[in-house]
Amino acid sequence: MIQHLISFLDSYSPLSREEKEYLEAHIPIQSFSKNEFLLKQDEISNRFFFIINGCARMFYTVDGMEKTAFFYMEKDFVSAYERFTKQVPSKHSIQTIEKSTVAIISVETAQNLLQRFPKFEYLARVMMENELIIYQNIISSFITQNAEQRYLHLLKHRPDIIQRIPQYHLATYVGVSPETLSRIRKRILMA
Template sequence: MDRKKIVEIISNHYSPLTPECKLDLITNSKLLVLQKGTVLVRGGQFSDKTFFIVNGCARAYYLKDGKDISDWFAFENEFISSINSFFLNIPSPHFIELIEDSVLLEISRGNIEILSNTYHDFERLSKVVAIKTMLKQQERITSMQFHSAEEKYKNLLSIHPDINQRIPLTHIASYINITLETLSRIRKRLTRI
């Protein structure tokens, strides 16, 4: 897929862009075709890039006391970045890695600022992306605080029905803050229903 089609998807999925803005976005972005396991951002590294996932999926995770804790999954037609590093220009507190072979559109903070200052429609697009990302993270926080382990898993399945085929169960368990054993019991119980 070429950048022109990808920019069209972004325009249709998030917020309409003018032909001039689309052309500038095409010029000021980079198409990446990367393998599963590629680390896009390392913990402690500065990151001024955001990634739009065309195909594949990625996860953000922390390393805490040698333990890998998944914090965010992103799939087709979603953006992912080290939000703290991107917006605050500080070292990233987490890693971002590809879970599958992936096609991404990479856009730097500098180019986003130029496009936002040049085009109101791009500024609107940036706002819509930020809002959708915040709402997704807020939904996760609410789920973590108020739902049982089974409810958290069912909610994840309702949003991403194929997640078990795409994300290792250890990462899913970590993401919903339960042990792998608890997740296995829940999955067994749900398959019997």
């Protein structure tokens, strides 16, 4: 299963045999059933993840309600927020949505990779740039779009998410209650 991660990284910058072997030796794969937590709010995380198959969501708990901020699918890195700075209790949770298999990268392993293989400095930067762009687009969408527009955007550009994710998670993701997402969907069908 680690091959999925290796070939993903390999597609950005071909890896040497040594690098591949290091990854195989130091990155464990773990299976999670549906609704398991990869990270719970207030925990201090010392690892991050790469989704090999299945999917997960990141969410905040606000006044007892769960508001999901991201979905992670196959080939996505599940970033540990603030992983670049000091270790602090997490403000969010990460939970599988389906049965999933996940590569687990500890902070220690990540640091070793960076020190040992210069190529991983490059890879880390590319991954970070990708993440930056994703964040920029999310911020932009919060500012320039309403819930209906965000849902339409998902319909058009991420039909996989619409398919796989329960509607009440999509609702909080686009920023409304499940009831009004239902009404938005009705409005869309009417038009």
